[in-house]
Amino acid sequence: QLVADTVKTREPGKDPATRTFQAFRIFINAELEELQQALEASLHVLQPGGRLVVISFHSLEDRIVKQFIAKHAKEVFDRRAPFAAPHVMQFKALGRVKPSDAEIAANPRARSAIMRVAERTSQAAPEQRP
Structure with missing residues (x-):
């Protein structure tokens, strides 16, 4: 009842406690950090031609996956070191x-x-675990 009195819901008919307890679960289980670590590990274990397949169930997860793929799906040139x-x-x-x-x-x-x-697409990065 405390959550219902305090938190407004964006969707009528939905219990506001749903999102609140989802946020608690994500924080306590460090789910976003685990996802980031798994994505980074894929750089070390996937061979060329290997597929990374991730199913996300909410926008925070999807944003992390989308940004990770976008970051590693383009060639990056350093303007300060044009010959590198x-x-x-x-x-x-x-x-x-x-x-x-x-x-x-x-x-x-x-x-x-x-x-x-x-x-x-490219050869797996050298083995470097944090």
Whole structure:
């Protein structure tokens, strides 16, 4: 009741405690940090041609995955060092898939899922674990 009295919901009919307890779970389980570590690990374990497939269930996760793929899906040139070798593109973004209306009807929890796919393009980075 405390959450309902304190937090406003964006969607009518939805219990505001849902998002609040989701935020607690994400924080306590360090879910976003775990996701970032898993994505970084993919740079070390995927061989050229290997696929990175990630299904995210809310916008914070999807933003992390999208930015990671975008960051590693382009060649980067250092303007201050024009003769230095560019950082080579490590992934090719292959796209994203959202559930169909039929899937959502059969499985309402799938409504917010987004699957992003990328393919490893360059040789795996040398083994360096933090």
